[in-house]
Amino acid sequence: MTAPEMAPETVVDFSDHRGIWVYVQHRGGEAAPVAWQLLGIGREMAQQIGVPVAGVVLGHQVRHLCDQAISYGADTVYYIDDPVLERYRTQPYAHGMASLIRKHKPEVVLYGSTIHGRDVAGAVATLVRTGLAADATQLSIEEAGHLLHASRPDFGGKLMSTILCKRNRPQMATCRPGVFSVPEADSSRTGKVIKEKLGLKEGDVLTQVVEFIPESHHVDLSNAEIIVSGGRGLGGPKAFDMLFDLADAVGGVVGASRAAVMAGWIPYQHQVGQTGQTVRPRIYIACGISGAIQHLVGMQDSDVIIAINSDADAPILKTADYAIVGDMFEIVPALVRKLREMRLEGVVSPTVDDGMSADEEEQASA
């Protein structure tokens, strides 16, 4: 295998590469929210530089995803429908992506920095020999030269760095779920679906998915409206019960700092922050969390932050909209009692969350 020449000195003409693509990650025909989040930011950038935005759908009998992609802003959808693509596997998916990229020549391709997105993007970047920025949390594009600026936290969130890919096309990036907003779906939008062939047979594929085992208590932090998070201050797994009670009273879910996760008090799926999930709930309640930068980068875009901490100097209190200096072991149970009383009086009722996000319903005409 040899890669194309990369001569830094020569100015390369990329005018044959055009458009911004978003890889539509899904399982069994159900799209990951990050796909629509990226169509939103992808479309914003595409409009700014005057190029089309496209979704890329690979799978088997998942035509509805093409329609959804159009409703979320795609001008075009590239679609490969093949039984080999029934379940996600690196080899056929990367093969399909790479052949679409070689044929249709986009200038930018975005993926979610999920396990799935990173898995496919790393292989595609190698197949098409281009640059891949990892885990971007900010994206922008230069009008001159259409250079993508993909910025990401580095060194455990202490620094941000901006990655550029000047000499190769497409410019690719995996991007953090939960950072960009899902655009309004519009089912009246129209777009073009371009179907392509996979060009790979089942016999060529070296892996088989035997089984998928869903996580029994799956926590969906990135789509939660209200999160009650606990940290090392809780002192042990038992104290999390108090937070589950509070989460129950406010209609939210439970999050955690890495310190609590590392101590084994709560599973990793609950972790918020740099090496956990990025969340943007309407209300974030931090209990016994000091507010290390690696935690803050994962939750600072919450609409309202409430922090309870016994240490008046804890950094989380400075990031909070409501700062309570006090003992959470007294305040949280009192708050739960108060909220339950108020609910009985009909003052408040918990959020009715049907677990569906906006992405699931809309259909677009294609």
Place this chain on the structure above:
Amino acid sequence: MHAVVSIKQVPDTSEVRIDPRTNTMIRSGVPSIVNPEDVHAVEEAVRLKERFGGKVTVVTMGPTQAINALREAVSLGADVAILCADRGFAGADTLATSYVIWKAIQRVDREDPVDIMLCGRQALDGDTGQVPPGVATRLGWPQLTSVLKIDEIDFEERFVRVHRLVEGGREIVRSTLPAVITCTRELNAPRYATFPNMVRAARFQPQIWDKAALGIADDDPNIGLRGSPTIVSKVWAPAPRQRSGTTNIDGSDPDRAAAELAEVLSGLGLTRSTHVSPVTAVPASAAGGEL
């Protein structure tokens, strides 16, 4: 059985301090460690050797100092250690790194066929997880990322069955061998080095492979800075988000504080049931200043 493990020496990011004036990393006094997930990869390889016999080869690319990382792998049970070091490799991004590691694995495989390659899922410093897929793709071997458990492995029938972490659960995948597996912390609990192994490791001299040893020509465009499509154009310290003002609630009387908080919460409306909160993404220019 021949297992190859690729490892990386990284600065211990928990110790990294940033100079607030220059926005650069203060390197002095920052210890280098073997990337934590790579230690799990070494452990898994050594366990396979203990079960099936054979040997474990560790490979890294880096400066001479990275010999220490190889020695640590030897202290945990690796048999052969190779350092890919050459001036020409400097400045490599993930694409250029995967090229060199691929060349090294190819040579290792020619000299003694490789059955399985193990790596950490991602590195502490870069957090990209892109090198293993790069190497697997170049080798044409299946990649099995974020592996939680090796369920079954058969070097005669040449297949492996693993549990992978995926969004919303886990997935059981069967693959032909050789394959590239990336390891998570859940895979195993790494051992402590035994005293004899530590002694052996301290004296261990890894093989050092330069461009010539890897069959890489001087003007090969795939290595180092030249072979790296991505560049870091700018580094800055993120400003914490400014809040318009913080309301302090006195927590010394828990019941009063709870009552006040309950008011705040009901004011914010616990009943609303919208989907994702309508916060727009911050464009890089707004947060970063000069672009």
